[in-house]
Amino acid sequence: MKILLIEDNAELMQNILRYLSNEGIRCETAQTLYEAEDKLLGYAYDCILLDLMLPDGNGLTILQVINNLNPRPNVLIISAKDSLDDKLEGLDLGADDYLPKPFHLAELLARVKALYRRSKLGGKDELNFNEITIEHQNLLVTIYEKPVELTKKEFDLLVFFITNKNRVLGKQAIAQHLWGDYTDDLANFDFVYQHIKNLRKKICAAGGRDYLTTVYGIGYKFDENAL
């Protein structure tokens, strides 16, 4: 997967770059609209991460250029302009998703992958992780080819973990992923823990390995090398 990140804040860019490249995603960057347009016309990307407040204008203006590209890449708006109008306008102009800053990098990766799945693979792909297979289209999880009954939340959680495997996911990031943006102040109730406990129980009951580990109370990790 190849991504163009249009973002003027160098530090933020570094953060995203580092996280995504660890996942084997090729990531190019542009700090201005001008630079971005240049790259868009020269190369093909699967996904554009678009910040709205750029030094030479509003990022929304470049949506026009993106919409005329063939094949058209997915557009995920990442903006600190926490304004509803921008969100609605962006989605209206053809953006595929909107992630307000500050976001969790794990969430960003999950959204990018979900977009990729939806558009490039028609939602038909299977996510394989050792003995675990996830079919997104049917919301089906199998372990050693035996289906496992998961709730919607547990399914989301498992996908989120496997997408961000081998990484520590903070409780906040997990809570926000499961319950949305405005639920973060409720996350302290250890609901995250309850879901993880249930998920772990179901995976183990189906004969799967216990990949989930706790990291010093900060968060959880879906660890490939877990014993």
Added chain:
Amino acid sequence: MKLLNHLTIMYLILTLLALAIGGFFIFRKLESEINFELGMELNRQVDAFADRIRQGAPPERLTSDRLEIFELSYSLPEEELTLRDTLAYHDPMNQNEIQLKGSKSYKIGDKHYRISYYNLVVETEDITETVVYTMLIVLLVQLLFIGFFFRGVSNRILKPFYHTLDQIQQFNFQKNLPLDLDRSQIREFNELNDFLERMSQKLLKDYRQIKEFSENISHEIQTPAAVVRGKLEHLMNLEINREQAELIHSAYQNNERIHRIVRSLSLLAKLENEEFEAPTPINLTEILQKNLEMLEELIHLSELTLETNLDPSVMVNMHPFIAEIMMHNLLSNAIKHNQKEGWIRVTLTPDLLLIDNSGLPLRQNPEELLQRFKKESPHPESVGLGLSIVNQICKTYRFTFSYTSANETHSASIGFR
């Protein structure tokens, strides 16, 4: 009351007062004039009778119902004309009438006569009637004038004023247009318009600055907060020991707190700037149900029981985004400040939203919790802005909001009407 009506009524009252005073003086003048003329006439009559006696007419033959002749002692001095009102028999009308009696005495030959002559007076009622009648006609003419000229002319003079008033009422921050008022012939109106135009420009400028400030502050703080969050997330993934993990966790949580505070404050600023107009009524029941569905799991996980009593379609004038925040804040509040095996009861009627929940009695005045950064729980995650935001939302849309606590029950109620 409309300015023009006010002016008309004042003008009418003054006119009536002037007419009443004028009428009174006209009445007085008329009465004294009539009496004077009557006295002169009586004087002439009495003189004429004295002449006839002098010419030898016998006084007793002259006497009639209007003429009295008395003989007085010769030694008395001659009397001047005296006039006085008296009730006397009036033959043609066959009854007693108020009459004016003029008396004067004459020494004719060796006799001394007092000759008195009566005549009917014009009655006070008659004069009053005449005066009132005249004044009413004058009033009628005045009314016609007021109707056609005064109101017409005033309306024209006040037109620029009404126009200005109209423009002020339509003034709106969202339109972002300063007032542009017409010039008029009247200096005072022009001064008023100048002032208003300057003021509207200043208001819009201030408004834009505040809006920009709140947007910028949100952006300028959110961006570094995002950077910090990313760095900490990377740090979490390095080889760390427990102590480092704790430090990272603490830094992470405080960074999250900054993020939440900035977001809430910027929302409050936007609400205060009235950036969320409510052009059309929205279905509040739908929004409430959506929020309840979203939070259902958390309610269940918190081991709370939920009881709802919702009117199927409650339409309220509100921005949908704000309605969502309001519902979310109230419901999260009810979940957070609950107790083990507690309950939440949500009631929605066209006039009222009521969210009750079980919870420990409050240690502080519930009204205080509506203030910014005032919170009940010692919870570090809780910022203390949730209810302030609801309070500000209610102020913005002119709803009434009250938060009370009694007998281990907390109630938040919002009145829409």
